[in-house]
Every structure is written in structure tokens, then in C-alpha cells.
Amino acid sequence: MKRLYPILAVLALAACTGPKAPENTVRNETYRIYEGVAPGSESWDWQEYTYTDDKGDSYFTNITTPELIAYLPAKECATGAAMIVCPGGGFTVNYYTKEGATVAQWLAEHGVAAFVLKYRLVHFARNEQEAFYSITGAPAPVYTPEEQAALDAHRPVARALGCDDGRAAIAYVRSHAAEFGVKPDKIGIMGFSAGAMLTTDVALNHTPENRPNLVAPIYGSSGQMPEQLPTDAAPLFIAAPEIDLWPTLSSLNMMTAWRAAEIPAEAHYFAVENHGFGYYPDAERQRPSFVWIELLYAFMQKIGFLG
Secondary structure, three states, X not given: OEEEOOOOOOOOEOOOOOOOOOOOEOOOEEEEXXXXXXXXXXXXOOOOEXXXXXXXXXXXXXXXXXXXXXXXXXXXXXXXXXXXXXXXXXXXXXXXXXXXXXXHHHHHHOXXXXXXXXXXXXXXXXXXXXXXXXXXXXXXXXXXXXXXXXXXXXXXXXXXXXXXXHHHHXXXXXXXXXXXXXXXXXXXXXXXXXXXXXXXXXXXXXXXXXXXXXXXXXXXXXXOOOOOOOOXXXXXXXXXXXXXXXXXXXXXXHHHHHHHOOOOEEEEEEOOOOOOOOOOOOHHHOOXXXXXXXXXXXXXXXXXXXX
């Protein structure tokens, strides 16, 4: 099932690099990754909220229906590779623009079919003002003890279902590979913060149908590393600010485990940088660490993901 995305359906130029740089439009459409209601959230009947700030950045909360928003490259320069992009936001907010759309657009301009994942989130907002208090400066929600207990119980459930959405997204793109013009064995997943946690969960727990061919957690913890990696673990790319190198986080442990298993892995840690830098293409919001996206592309080339 697909439909034009009503809020962010902005036609953008797909300007491929190299001698061929055809001008074309990216199909900015949404695809529901489950037939019917998403498994595990049949009783989720609350409202999803959307907010766009004065800079044009969009955010979502209370997501109940997982969707992929496609950014497809011009056919003349498509590499056949695909990437699921998972924005962060603590499993309560989906930072759609800076950790989703801008990244997907860049990938599409460089020949990679990109799909921003709106995965299921914690239900914490009872109205629109509460939905974006951390972004708009509105007062934080105040819950009764009963509401707080329900929210605390809901958090791990929503997080687990969000990770399931990552696996379902890969399976969906793989099963529709011909429609999207991608190769079934060239489908990766990447994410930021909470989206990186989702990405790592998929990297460590998958079936042949939803196995990623590349994983790229960007400034996110993997949680508890298993004693042994899956025998079919995919190549790993990590980018993070040095502030995220806390003893309780395990991105360095991930790198060590991947290298011990002799699976291609690359990590980049940026000094004097904060968590949540995302990616912006416009000059007024540029920062040196944004080179991470070019390093990721170079890693894709080195491991043969783009061919």
C-alpha cells in the first residue's frame, strides 16, 4: 500500500555524482510495512502528532502505524543499494528531518535508495502540547501515579516493537526489491541514537528474510553485547562524538567484536562534538563532523555494497 506523503512530499532533485548528473525527482511516497494493524499494537488507538518548526524540521510522536518514506535515486545513477534510515528521539519522538529526510535525500542523490522508517514509539502524549514539549518549550507533561506506572510499563514494549519494525522494514524492501530497483542482497539499515539502538538490535537479531547487508549505528548504544555474534553478521560502520564514549556504552565493544570475527568494520569518533548532530545539507547549519556521511559512502564502496 502506498500514498503520497501529505506533509513532507517535497519534490527534490536527484543529482547523482560523477559525469552523469541527470535531473530527476525523488518519489517521496509512504509504504506501510505490515498488512493491516502492526502485530503487537492492535490496541493502540491513540492519535499521532506532527510538528514542523520554524526551520522546517519535522517531528512525530505517538506513532502507531509503521511506515517507510521512500527517497529513490534517478534510474540513470541508481547503484542498486538500499538503506533503511531510522531517526532517533528516545523512542518517544521521531526526529524526522535531521536524522531522516536529510540523510535519505543525500543517499538518493548518490545513487542509494533510502527509506526513512517511522517506527512505533512510546505513547506518552495526551494532546498536541504535550507531544512536543521538549522541542517547543511547552510545560512537560504531568502524570498521575497510575499514568506514570502505565507509561513505565509501556516503554520496553514500544521499544521492542520499534525494533521489530526495523526487521519488518528490511523484509518489506527486500520483498519489493524489483519495484524499488534495488538488489535483495544490498539492503542496509542505519540509525541515530534510539534509531541506532534499533539498528544494533536488528544487526544482532534477524532471520534470513530480514537480515541487513550493512549496519550503521550513529551515536547509539548497542546495549548488552552477546557472547558471540551471529554467523551472518553484516559489515559495521560506526560514527559518534567522543562524549558518547561512556563506560556503559558499547560501540567500542561492537567494533572489537566485529574485528575479532573478521567482519569488515570501521569506526569514527569526533572530538568536541555533541550527541545528536544528525546531518544538514544547508551551509548555515553545517559542521565539520558532517563528513561522517561521506565516510559512510566510502565504506559502502570499499565493501562492495554499491555494486
